[in-house]
Amino acid sequence: MLAAVSAQPHLDRCPGLLRPHRAEDGALVRLRLPGGRIAVSALREVLEAAAADGAGRLQLTSRGNLQVRALPDPLPDRFVERIEATGLLPSTSHERVRNIVASPLAPDLAPLVAALDAGLVADPVLAALSGRFLFALADASGSVLTEPYDVAWQSTGGGDGMLLAAGRGVAVPRERAVPALLGLARDFLVCRGSASVWNVRDLPADAPLGAGMAAYAPRVAPPIVPGPVGDDLVAGVPLGVLTSAHVEAMAALADTVVVTPWRSVVVPGAAAAADDLAAAGLVTHRDSPWSQLSACIGAPACAHGRCSTTSIAADVAGTGRHLPRDLRIHLVGCERQCGARPDDVVVVAPADADEVLATVAELSR
Ligand code: SF4
Structure with a gap:
């Protein structure tokens, strides 16, 4: 039997099942x-x-x-x-370091994800990574490379690819991708000096990470939005809160789904059943305001929150007003900006939906 510890303050506060x-x-x-x-x-x-x-x-x-x-x-x-x-x-020692994002519409990356996860939990040294350290595996489009990864490998077609870290890259074939990523993570632990350095971006510019890597800008694709993609369906989850109705609707269509970093789920083979998923409350087209709107948990669930972000977000969605298509709006209850992505328009502690809409209108002028 596994015993969960009581919720306690820790230096790296990323939670897990065994460290709530x-x-x-x-x-x-x-x-x-x-x-x-x-x-x-x-x-x-x-x-x-x-x-x-x-x-x-x-x-x-x-x-x-x-x-x-x-x-x-x-x-x-x-x-x-x-x-x-x-x-x-699968691992009590490594549960909080198994942070791997992968392009959600690239099932051919699944074996690499599994191998990376297995290699990660098999190495006792890598249990020292921070819960914030992020591995990424990307397809040639660069989906997920918008996320703040520490080390990544991107397919560039066939068996070729690039190992990426800190704005640099080096050619690494697919069969070497997993050992190369694990090696970079180990190098990071050696370079960082202090356990309070959690991410590659926090290393000094002259840190000797990634010998042989040179300045490189990978191809990057924007986050995928709700809607059909071939036979599959990207289903948005309003506020990222998954309900029983959502899960039962997905269960009728697929055995396995893929959770994206963008509060949505890829349901394989479900493009023709979009109406069923929409009836369960999922977002199945990009014109829904929920495809552009998110929020941290805010008050009252979070002690730092100065407003009820989720209810204000629901009010914004309820107005039926179309949001400017290129904007992704994230409401937060305080300056910590939890859950905000690099290209989000972040609205801090708005008084109400009108303030959010006014901010968005101002930005889109
Ligand atoms: S941004 Fe502030 S209010 Fe929102 S979850 Fe984080 S700490 Fe809480």
Whole structure:
């Protein structure tokens, strides 16, 4: 049996199942999904466990992981055991460092994700990585390279690819991608000097990371938006809160889905069933305001929140006003700006929906 520790302050506060975060609404746990891939049956089990022991609120994170909040603190053993039984905790020592994003519409990357995850948890040294250290595996389009990765490998076609870190790159073929990424992560641990240095971007410019790498700008694609992509469907999840209705609608269509870093889920083969997913409350077309609108948890669940971000976001969506197509708007309750992506328009502690819309109108002039 695994025992969860009580939520305690730690230097690196990224939560896990075995190290919950204490929020105003209770304990919060994060479950890593390398590459975002998860069986719908496991999603259902997590949701049911959350409902049994908490508020039943299951969220998608900006790294394509799952988060369950409003749980009792300390976590009941039965909750931890139930989650462990889903297979979502393959390593107790490395649970918080299994942060791997991958292009969600590139199933050919799945074997690399699995190999990277296996190599990561097999190396005791890499358990020292921060919970904020992010690996990325990208297709040739550069999907997910918008995310703040530390080390990445991008396919450039065929078996070729580029190893990427700190604005530099070097050619590395696909069969060497996983050992090269793991090697860079080990090099980072040697270079960083202090355990309080969590990311490659925090290293000094002259840090000897990535011998042989040269300045390189990879091809980067914007986040995918809700709607059909071939036979598949990208389904947006309003505010990233996954409900039982969402999960049951997906279960009728697919065994496995892919959680993206953009509060959406790729449902394979579901393009023709978009209406069913929409009826369950998922967003199936990019014209919905929810395809451009997100929010941190805000007040009252977060002690730092100065406004109820989620209800203001719902008010904005409820106005039916079209948001300028190129803008992604993220509401936050304080200057910490949790969940904001680099190209988001971040609105801090708005008084109401009118203030959000006025800010957006001003920006789009
Ligand atoms: S941005 Fe502020 S209010 Fe929102 S979740 Fe983070 S700390 Fe809380």
